[in-house]
Amino acid sequence: MDKPNSIQSPESGGSPPGELRRILDDAIRYWEPRRLGYNLVLTAVVVGWLALTWPHFREAFTLQSLLLLFILAVLANVCYCAAYLVDIPMQSSSFRAVWQRGRWGLWLAGTLFATALANYWIADEIYPYVR
Secondary structure, three states: OOOOOOOOHHHHHHOOOOHHHHHHHHHHHHHHHHHHHHHHHHHHHHHHHHHHHHHHHHHOHHHHHHHHHHHHHHHHHHHHHHHHHHHHHHEEEEHHHHHHHHHHHHHHEEEEEHHHHHHHHHHHHHHHHHH
């Protein structure tokens, strides 16, 4: 009796474990260094709001507000991980070479979206309620 082959061949619709590992390594190698730039952009948004409207936010600096800011920073980084949901399938596709040259666009779009969301959150949800 033949043993079932635990390694899927490309013809069976799966990718070999070595291929998946290579794709994951490439995704991590690409996205994680860019996480620093993403966080710096979002930090600049927050620091900009604080610097430009400082007297208004002076009273808002409490331990509770700093904890909330930390939680929002963690959530922003969880959202950053959404890039992997697009990157890994695209690297597994026949468009891999094209995708690898253009995935900076996903980083840019995600960073701009996060910047818009941070500005909205500060302007609409935080700024009006600070006394």
